[in-house]
Ligand SMILES: Nc1ncnc2c1ncn2[C@@H]1O[C@H](COP(=O)(O)OP(=O)(O)OP(=O)(O)O)[C@@H](O)[C@H]1O
């Protein structure tokens with residue numbers, strides 16, 4: 001069944017957001033992706049708040065260089081993990097992008113310097129470091145590494161990541177096979193070289209090999225990250241869209257990629273749906289037109305994402321800011337009364 005302009009929403013959500021969470025009791029890493037401005041930050045915030053209110057120690061983390069968590073929460077959470085005022089169990093953290101990138105550069109510099117010394121090449125490391133780090137892909141991957149580190153530290157029961165590094169996760173997982181092969185090959189030739197060295201040296205003492213250690217560690221990290229990110233009991237990516245053509249096209253593409261790489265898709269969250277119960281004949285024409293436009297796109301959404309829609313969240317009369325408003329959004333997301341439009345009970349347990 002599809003909705004049309006004159007009929008009320010008749011589609012029923014088979015598996016709601018609450019159903020999904022209940023069916024995945026070990027869910028630990030939640031990501032929110034989607035086109036710019038569709039509500040990824042507020043959905044991540046509401047989900048983290050929901051999880052914390054349910055008694056789980058939860059971290060809401062942002063990897064977006066243009067942060068918005070401090071604004072959302074009316075609290076400075078930049079560069080450190082901060083307890084959110086008024087919400088027990090909830091912590092928020094805007095990762096310091098600059099600091100992360102600088103630290104990654106230092107690490108790379110050390111490795112390159114060590115390698116040049118090892119290979120007895122008398123070139124300054126700086127040129128290599130510059131060319132290796134002066135590109136957006138490096139910054140992205142530094143942020144991704146930082147996110148992975150947070151996950152590995154395992155200090156929270158639930159992690160909610162605002163601004164899923166969608167393209168990055170996909171790239172990393174696509175690359176993990178290639179990385180694996182490459183690292184194995186590198187290790188093999190390192191082992192051969194080591195063997196030869198030992199054979200030629202008088203002392204039979206095994207030399208420490210930092211490069212080898214690094215390769216082994218790196219391979220382990222990638223493998224571990226891949227395990228976590230593809231485990232559908234623990235990880236879910238949620239895609240936020242508006243009932244509009246472009247955001248729908250964007251997430252349709254993401255979902256296809258994710259299926260290809262075996263990354264678990266939690267579902268689709270539709271945001272800013274106009275509540276038809278407040279739209280009448282005397283409502284401004286542009287609002288009525290907009291509602292009709294949304295109706296058409298909703299029909300596409302039900303069809304395209306059949307069985308994957310987890311919530312339809314209404315457009316509120318005001319922006320979503322502060323924990324009181326987040327609670328309202330969490331209600332719409334997790335407690336929709338009808339499963340059709342988030343006009344449900346306005347409460348959080
Ligand atoms: N259901 C809603 N009703 C009213 N306002 C909303 C709703 N959802 C989000 N907003 C507002 O829309 C704006 C964009 O939301 P948000 O910042 O979460 O989007 P985003 O996808 O994270 O954007 P970006 O891509 O820039 O990170 C914010 O001002 C937010 O308060």
Ligand SMILES: [Mg+2]
Pocket residue numbers: 040041042064068162163
């Ligand atoms: Mg955002």
